[in-house]
Amino acid sequence: MKKLMMATAAAALMATGAFAGGHSKEVKLGVILGFTGPLESITPHMGAGAELAMKEVSDSGKLLDGVMVTPVRGDSTCIDAGAATAAAERLITADGIKGIMGADCSGVTGAILSNVALPNGIVMISPSATSPGLSTAEDNGLFFRTAPSDARQGVVMTEILMEEGIKEVAVSYVNNDYGKGLADSFQAAFEAAGGKVTINAAHEDQKADYSAEVGALAAAGGQRLVVAGYVDGGGSGIVRAALDAGAFDSFHFPDGMVGAKLEENFGSEIDGSTGQHPGTDSPGAAKFQEMAGDAFDPTSAFAAESYDAAALIMLAMQAANSDDPQVYKDKVMDVANAPGEKIYPGELAKALELLKAGTDIDYVGASAVELIGPGESAGNYRQIVFKDGKITTAKFR
Amino acid sequence: MEFLNAFVALSNFVLIPAIAYGSQLALGALGVTLIYGILRFSNFAHGDTMAFGTMATVLITWWFQSMGVSFGPLPTALLALPFGIAVCAAFVLLTDRGIYRFYRRVKAKPIILVMASLGVMFIMNGLVRFIIGPDDQRFADGARFIVTAGEFKKMTGLSEGLALKSTQAITLVTAIVVVAALFWFLNKTRTGKSMRAYSDNEDLALLSGINPERVVMVTWLIVAGLATIAGVLYGLDKSFKPFTYFQLLLPIFASAIVGGLGNPLGAIAGGFVIAFSEVMVTYAWKKVAGYLLPEAWAPDGLVQLMSTDYKFAVSFAILLIVLLFKPTGLFKGKSV
Numbered sequence: 001m002k003k004l005m006m007a008t009a010a011a012a013l014m015a016t017g018a019f020a021g022g023h024s025k026e027v028k029l030g031v032i033l034g035f036t037g038p039l040e041s042i043t044p045h046m047g048a049g050a051e052l053a054m055k056e057v058s059d060s061g062k063l064l065d066g067v068m069v070t071p072v073r074g075d076s077t078c079i080d081a082g083a084a085t086a087a088a089e090r091l092i093t094a095d096g097i098k099g100i101m102g103a104d105c106s107g108v109t110g111a112i113l114s115n116v117a118l119p120n121g122i123v124m125i126s127p128s129a130t131s132p133g134l135s136t137a138e139d140n141g142l143f144f145r146t147a148p149s150d151a152r153q154g155v156v157m158t159e160i161l162m163e164e165g166i167k168e169v170a171v172s173y174v175n176n177d178y179g180k181g182l183a184d185s186f187q188a189a190f191e192a193a194g195g196k197v198t199i200n201a202a203h204e205d206q207k208a209d210y211s212a213e214v215g216a217l218a219a220a221g222g223q224r225l226v227v228a229g230y231v232d233g234g235g236s237g238i239v240r241a242a243l244d245a246g247a248f249d250s251f252h253f254p255d256g257m258v259g260a261k262l263e264e265n266f267g268s269e270i271d272g273s274t275g276q277h278p279g280t281d282s283p284g285a286a287k288f289q290e291m292a293g294d295a296f297d298p299t300s301a302f303a304a305e306s307y308d309a310a311a312l313i314m315l316a317m318q319a320a321n322s323d324d325p326q327v328y329k330d331k332v333m334d335v336a337n338a339p340g341e342k343i344y345p346g347e348l349a350k351a352l353e354l355l356k357a358g359t360d361i362d363y364v365g366a367s368a369v370e371l372i373g374p375g376e377s378a379g380n381y382r383q384i385v386f387k388d389g390k391i392t393t394a395k396f397r
Numbered sequence: 398m399e400f401l402n403a404f405v406a407l408s409n410f411v412l413i414p415a416i417a418y419g420s421q422l423a424l425g426a427l428g429v430t431l432i433y434g435i436l437r438f439s440n441f442a443h444g445d446t447m448a449f450g451t452m453a454t455v456l457i458t459w460w461f462q463s464m465g466v467s468f469g470p471l472p473t474a475l476l477a478l479p480f481g482i483a484v485c486a487a488f489v490l491l492t493d494r495g496i497y498r499f500y501r502r503v504k505a506k507p508i509i510l511v512m513a514s515l516g517v518m519f520i521m522n523g524l525v526r527f528i529i530g531p532d533d534q535r536f537a538d539g540a541r542f543i544v545t546a547g548e549f550k551k552m553t554g555l556s557e558g559l560a561l562k563s564t565q566a567i568t569l570v571t572a573i574v575v576v577a578a579l580f581w582f583l584n585k586t587r588t589g590k591s592m593r594a595y596s597d598n599e600d601l602a603l604l605s606g607i608n609p610e611r612v613v614m615v616t617w618l619i620v621a622g623l624a625t626i627a628g629v630l631y632g633l634d635k636s637f638k639p640f641t642y643f644q645l646l647l648p649i650f651a652s653a654i655v656g657g658l659g660n661p662l663g664a665i666a667g668g669f670v671i672a673f674s675e676v677m678v679t680y681a682w683k684k685v686a687g688y689l690l691p692e693a694w695a696p697d698g699l700v701q702l703m704s705t706d707y708k709f710a711v712s713f714a715i716l717l718i719v720l721l722f723k724p725t726g727l728f729k730g731k732s733v
C-alpha cells in the first residue's frame with residue numbers, strides 16, 4: 001500500500017513537472033491598499049481594478065510563456081506607517097511577491113518605499129499617492145505612480161478657480177502628506193496667479209467634531225472653501241459643518257473628495273461647487289468601464305489607475321523577459337510611453353504578444369498613462385461641477 | 398446692532414456647536430464614569446458600545462422608514478431609539494455574562510478588566526463593521542433646521558446668520574431630560590441608592606444585603622441606554638461611521654477624567670469643559686473683534702490664539718493641569 005502511494009505521488013510529481021513549462025509557474029504581485037481606514041470605501045474598487053488586469057494576463061497565458069499572476073492583498077491602513085510597512089514586509093518575505101501595486105496614501109507609500117521596497121529591491125507602482133514629496137524621494141528607479149503629483153493638481157485647480165472668477169478662497173486640508181502637499185502647492189500656484197488664500201488650516205481626519213475648524217475658516221472668509229481632504233473622513237465633516245453653520249455655500253473639491261459619497265451626503269446643497277480629479281476622456285476609460293461590468297465600480301476614484309499600475313508591472317516583466325524587479329524596473333517607462341503601438345484596457349494579451357515579438361508598445365490604458373520626470377503620470381484631470389445634486393463633467397484638461 | 402452681530406457670530410460658530418458637542422460628550426462620559434464608579438474599571442469598549450447601539454437604532458430606523466412610519470418633523474430615529482437601547486442592552490449584558498463576570502468572580506485587578514474591555518472593543522468594532530459596513534450612514538430625516546443662517550438674516554436684518562439645527566436642539570433637550578432622570582434615579586430610588594452604596598463601599602454594601610449582580614446588571618442597562626442615546630444624538634447631528642465612534646473614545650475619557658472619574662456631575666461638567674476649550678481657544682476672533690472694536694482698530698490678522706491643529710492639545714493640556722493640581726478631577730471623583 002505504502003509503495004503504491006509513493007508511486008502515485010511520484011507519478012503526480014512527474015506529471016506536474018511535465019506541465020511546469022505550461023502553467024504551473026506563478027508570479028505573485030502585492031496589492032497593498034488601505035482596505036481599512038479612511039479610504040476603505042474606494043479601495044475595494046481599486047483592488048478589483050488591479051486584480052482585473054492580473055486575471056486578464058493570467059487568462060491569456062502569454063506572460064513570460066504562460067506564467068500565472070496571483071494577487072496577494074495587504075492592508076496599508078492608509079494612515080499607520082508601521083502597519084503598512086509590516087504588511088509589505090510580510091508579502092515580500094512570506095509570499096515572495098515580485099512587485100507591489102500600491103500603496104494608496106502618500107504617507108504610507110513613502111514609508112513602504114524607504115523601509116521595504118528599497119532594501120528589498122522591489123518595484124512599486126502606486127495608483128494614488130499624489131504627494132509632491134514623492135517626486136524627489138530616493139527610489140533607485142524602483143518607484144513609479146500612475147497618479148500625477150499634486151504639484152500639477154495645484155496648478156489645474158488654480159486654472160479652474162480663476163476661470164470661474166474666484167479670487168479669494170479659504171483652504172482646509174487634512175493633516176497628512178497628501179493634504180499638506182496639495183494645499184501648499186495650490187497656495188503657491190494660486191497666489192502666483194494673483195489670487196488670495198485667506199487661511200490655509202489643517203483638520204485632523206476622522207474626528208468627532210469640526211466646529212472649531214469651521215469657526216476659524218468662516219472668520220477668515222473667502223468666496224469658496226477648498227477642502228483638500230477625504231470624502232470618507234474629515235473632508236465631509238468639514239463640508240457638513242460649514243453648510244450647517246452657513247459659513248460657505250460653495251466648495252472646491254480636489255481628488256480625495258470626489259466620489260459618489262459626496263452626492264449621497266450633500267446632494268443639491270452644494271450645487272455650483274467645482275472640483276477635479278484625475279480622469280480622462282480617452283477611449284481607454286470607456287473600455288475599462290465596459291470590462292468591469294457590475295463586478296465593481298470602475299468610475300470610483302483611482303480604480304482605473306490601479307488597473308494601469310498592475311498592467312504596467314506585468315508588461316514591464318514581459319518587455320524585460322524577467323520577473324526580477326532589478327531587471328524589469330528599467331522597462332516600466334518604455335512600455336508606458338511612446339513610441340509604439342497604443343494599448344488600451346482589454347488588450348493586454350495583444351501587448352504581451354507584441355512585446356514578445358520585440359515590438360514597442362505605448363501603454364495608454366484606462367487612465368491615459370504618460371509617465372514623466374521621475375516616473376509619475378503627467379496627469380489628465382476631469383473637471384467637475386455640481387448640478388442638481390449630481391457630479392457632472394465640465395471638461396477634461 | 399454691531400454688538401448683536403458679534404453675539405450672533407459667536408453663537409453660531411462657538412456657543413451652539415460647543416453646547417451640542419458638549420452634551421454628546423457629557424452623555425458618553427456619564428456612561429464611562431458609571432462603569433468606573435460601580436464596576437471599577439475604565440471601559441475602553443464604550444466608544445464601540447455607542448457604535449453598536451447606534452447601529453441597532455439605524456437599522457430599526459430604516460425598517461420604520463421602509464414601512465412609512467415617521468415622527469412628523471422629528472427624526473424617526475427617536476422612535477427607534479428605545480428598541481436600539483434594548484438591543485444594545487441585551488448585547489452588553491451578554492458581554493458581561495460572558496466576560497466581565499468571570500473576572501469579577503476571581504477578583505481580578507482593574508487593569509485586567511481594562512484589558513478585557515479592550516478585547517471586547519475590538520470584537521464590537523469588527524461586529525459593527527461586519528453588520529452595517531465601515532461606511533458613513535445617514536439616517537436623519539424630518540426637519541433639518543429650526544432656523545437656517547439665510548432665514549435668520551432675512552428675519553432679523555443682521556449681517557450675520559445664525560443656524561440652529563433641529564438635531565442640536567434635540568440633543569440639548571434629550572441630554573437635559575436624560576441627566577435629570579439619571580440623577581433622580583440615583584438619588585431617589587432604592588436601586589439607585591444601592592448602586593451608590595455599592596460604589597462607595599463594596600463590602601459594606603454586601604453586608605447590608607445588596608445583591609451585587611443586580612447592581613451590576615442595572616448599571617449595564619443604564620450604560621447601554623446612555624451610550625445608545627449619546628451615539629444616536631451624535632449620529633443625527635453629524636453622521637454615523639464606526640471609525641469616528643471609536644475615535645470619540647478619547648475626548649469622552651478626557652471629559653470623564655477632567656470632571657473626576659466616578660462622579661456623574663463631573664462627567665457632565667467635563668464634557669462641556671472639553672467641548673468649549675476645543676472650540677473657544679482655537680476660534681479666530683477676527684469677525685467678532687471687527688464688530689466690537691472701532692473701525693480703526695479692526696484687526697487684519699485672524700486674531701487666533703492658536704491654530705485649530707492644536708485643539709486636541711488644548712483639551713489634553715487641560716486634562717494634564719487638572720490631574721497635576723486636582724488628581725481626582727474638578728469634582729471629587731475616585732483617584733486614578
